[in-house]
Ligand SMILES: Nc1ncnc2c1ncn2[C@@H]1O[C@H](COP(=O)(O)OP(=O)(O)O)[C@@H](O)[C@H]1O
């Protein structure tokens with residue numbers, strides 16, 4: 001994302017301007033350079049701030065980082081017998097990973113089938129009907145997904161699984177629907193980028209349409225599909241509002257998918273408004289944000305690595 | 316190269332000799348309402364290289380794509396007349412195109428290796444037609460040897476095919492087609508994207524493949540290439556097959572003004 005912004009805005013100099021060319025050149029470099037610096041400063045500030053505040057838990061409040069990552073009791077207002085605050089983030093880390101993996105496991109096969117239909121089987125219908133629908137779905141605010149999830153998914157889950165209906169299962173369903181359009185549209189791009197020459201090469205070897213789709217089209221598009229998946233995961237991992245509305249927000253490792261649970265984001269958004277900054281609790285929340293930031297950077301890094309690998313095999 | 320066969324190409328159906336493996340009879344092709352290939356009758360035999368020549372847009376590729384029914388994959392394309400393969404009309408609706416294409420292979424203008432290893436590219440066709448994994452290594456080696464690529468890639472079989480040079484990629488595509496042990500090999504301007512040295516290597520390969528008994532049909536717009544590789548030639552102009560016969564005869568004594576103009580470079 002940073003690279004994209006930095007690269008944009010080149011070549012804006014138009015002809016027939018009153019300024020001489022050389023001067024225009026300088027103005028262009030100045031404006032684009034300023035934007036680049038601005039973005040770098042923004043990102044750097046963000047990272048420094050989250051790191052500074054997030055690390056305060058360990059440097060100022062003296063919490064053991066390992067205990068923070070592996071502890072299962074989250075009650076930063078209280079202290080354990082040894083005087084350490086009860087600050088185990090594992091339930092939230094577990095919850096975040098659980099909803100992310102489960103929602104992707106639900107969304108990916110559906111997205112792949114949709115994309116195959118749109119690109120390989122009925123491109124005409126795909127372009128006229130599915131494309132606009134998918135684009136519309138991407139743009140729906142997450143609070144709407146959360147509301148519908150609360151009304152429909154939670155109620156439905158309660159009706160057959162018992163309990164409250166809140167939990168990792170409901171959250172994963174809602175997230176799966178939310179990330180489906182993202183994964184689908186990126187998978188469509190990946191399949192469409194496979195050259196027709198490869199399809200013809202496969203047909204010429206006597207392969208059927210399905211053999212061609214499976215062994216040539218989908219196979220060649222795997223790096224693109226993985227990128228789609230990771231971006232979907234990043235979105236699921238970072239989503240706060242919709243998840244918070246349907247997961248129950250109890251900081252515990254649930255015994256089943258249908259018990260109350262919590263994610264990093266849901267605990268963070270619920271807690272942050274009620275705390276004065278600098279308190280032990282506020283610092284603990286910043287530490288959760290730090291975990292989120294590190295994970296998001298990891299997702300972006302994975303996408304870049306996939307892209308690199310793709311370039312190497314293409315070369 | 317075979318003077319006694321001068322009557323075969325373009326002979327009417329009734330007199331087609333039993334030795335013709337593949338033949339077209341009044342074959343026509345239309346894209347939508349436009350007829351791109353007017354009635355064409357040609358015969359092709361095992362062990363011979365036939366070249367389709369003519370200016371671009373005259374229907375050479377269109378005819379070639381009929382012979383393995385690749386035109387069935389082209390939207391709006393219809394074929395008329397008959398195509399006899401081993402005496403059977405393959406335009407009949409009950410013919411299994413997938414099976415047909417296993418014995419009539421095709422190589423395209425642009426090299427099209429899949430994003431797979433070299434070995435997996437060669438084994439691609441056989442794998443999808445039930446080859447036992449135990450025989451795969453042998454088959455890959457044999458096909459690569461026939462395509463004169465073995466010595467260059469034998470240590471890199473697991474490497475990506477996309478890392479090969481253009482000429483090597485095209486020979487890989489030839490090997491991929493040969494791995495199916497086809498009786499007929501169709502090549503559509505296989506050297507047009509390649510440098511002279513790769514072109515020469517592929518021309519040699521084509522002669523060897525024909526010598527091993529395969530019926531080879533090659534599209535080219537390069538007269539010298541047609542002269543070097545082909546036994547027989549068919550000249551096309553604006554969708555019509557104008558003239559056909561042994562390459563030497565055609566080149567030395569063209570029967571039509573069109574061909575003689577084309578050979579002397581007056582158009583094309
Ligand atoms: N897929 C297609 N759809 C419509 N017209 C086509 C298609 N392919 C070829 N044609 C037309 O058919 C004619 C012959 O084309 P082609 O067989 O590719 O010529 P050549 O291979 O001799 O250069 C051309 O006029 C071309 O425009």
Ligand SMILES: [Mg+2]
Pocket residue numbers: 375376377503534
């Ligand atoms: Mg052509």
